[in-house]
Amino acid sequence: MDAPLLAIENLRTYFYSRAKRAFIRSVDGVSLEVARGETLGIVGESGSGKSVTALSAAGLVTAGPGVISGRIDLYSNGARRNLLDGLENYARIRERDGRVMEVEKDERGWRKRSETLMAGVRGKEIAMIFQNPRSALNPYSTIGKQLMETIRLHTKLKGESEAKERAIHWLERVRIDSPRLRFDNFPFGMSGGMCQRAMIAMALSAEPSLLIADEPTTGLDVTIQSRIVDLLAQLKAETGITTLLISHDISVIQRLSDRIAVMYGGTVVETGRAAEVLAPEAKVRHPYTTALLASIPSAETIRRKSYLQAIEGEVLDTIEVPRGCRFYGRCNRVTEAIRENCAGSEPPLGEVATGHKVRCWLYPATGKA
């Protein structure tokens, strides 16, 4: 792989739930790399930790007595920056049996440190687009003004008229009709798909190194969804921007990603090249990925009107994390030979083929774990 742009190493992001008096282990030891120019798609169900992983990378996790640890390295301008550098000094974690029991946190110091680390990174180096574009746009300002603000803040263009020209240029690039007219529109006058286009324009206008797209098509109509996916694919081809794409929609992930990571219960259970992992004929695959693919109605299922292959049970809640494999309780491929392992200890993320890793006892790692 080429030199990574973003390297996440053993990231843990926990939140404290007052109601349950316990830590929710939203992200529990995630390591990921995004190479320059590639799109890494993270797919998983709600509560799998995919969004929290992205929020952590964008420095947007500040809430309450939570903990975040590990490393998030951003390589830009020839330098390496750890976006979590020094944060550990502001939180004292008491652990017992590898479980976080208590956290003492200097909330203000933490936030200040985090802001220092993220200054010049968030919005500039790392831009983000969200699921609900309308709520991310300022309702009191025209989209043109909002775009110009981003451009003047983050690029060399500081003048009013040149920023305006650039803003219109970006509206054009995201295929918004009559960009000069739309420039003066407020977000409420625009449809959901149009708002999402404006959001994408705003994110890209800062000329970031990394784009984080968190469920960019969720909540839009099918016809609009496919237009937004088209647009992202075209922009990817035109700009070659490195993207961290998060979605629960496998078809979106499949279309846009070079590599994918499947998350379950706060951990990555499988990573590899998208074409390889999602190939219908793939032999080696995590049972969860297989089950996820099977629960989508296929042409064959529909034709025969047969049952959907549902994954039994509920999505894992990450407070009471089992000792063994997190998917053990719902897995339908546990064999007698490995049952003890599955129940007793968490499998490592082992390499099963070049660049393809699976966290499952079915596949003993061939190389390094």
Next chain:
Amino acid sequence: MTRTILEVTDLRKEYSQRRGLISMLTGQGRVIPAVDGVSFYLRENETVGLVGESGCGKTTIGRTVLRLTDPSSGRVVFDGRDITTLSRAELRPLRREMQMIFQDLDAGLNPKMRVRDILREALTVHERPSDAEIARRIRELLEQVSLKDSKLANFPSELSGGEKRRVGIARVLAVRPRLIVADEPTSALDISIQAQVVNLLRDLQKELGLTYLFISHDLPVVELVSQKVAVMYLGRIVEMGLAENIAHQPRHPYTGILWSSLADKQTTEVNRRVNDVTVESERRTWGVFDFEHPASGCRFAPRCPLYKDKGRPAVCTDPASEPQLRDVGHGHVVACHFA
């Protein structure tokens, strides 16, 4: 042939929109026809899927056939009885026969009641069974929706999304309905849980002989569960027929576009042929439809690839000739001049 349980004829529902002080005072405002002359019927133990983009009027239809919203005009006949003009009191005994599953998982689940009490309330709303009977029925309901006994003591907030959905379904089943309007029953759920709920709904239909009006934008799921599918655009049904025909041999260009945008997400090149004209997803003109200024003539014309391909024929925009649904064989109806 099974009997018809629900028949909807020329149903209309208009919402008036008042903007500003003057229109408020004069009582004049714009009228938005959310449902604009829709007719269809459901046979007993059958599922009809209703698809279309948001804002096309799917949910309004669901609500008006149950009289949760009063129609502006048209007729709704439930089991041989015209319910369009029934009063609230007259409607009450019929309410138990027609129920709705809402998209919102929390709808109908009182956050301050335990699951047991939610189900008990549903069981006692129309009749007064004995305590022993209630206990027996609760057990039966839990079994029907595959929910564990231990959940009875939980509050809704302690349930997962899938469990909430199951309780919601159990609550609906408690009154032993015959017709269920399921409005996006799976869209708030995770993929793996969606499959469970779809299987459950199909099992219940077989077991209890239920009839579903299945409203959803999830096209593969609709195709899977429905015998017939109706495609809506701007308050009207533009095509209706057997599920497999709608999905694989669409006659209306809009249906073709709807299904191909699904495939579009997965593959780059999709060319679906409708009436020998390639419906290539036209990218630039794919605007948003405008409810307030519907096109004269065919309301799909401004977005229609066929219209453009045929060199903008005058018949498509002639106000006097809005295309009507007509039979193209085997009960497949299409509202397009060129179908």
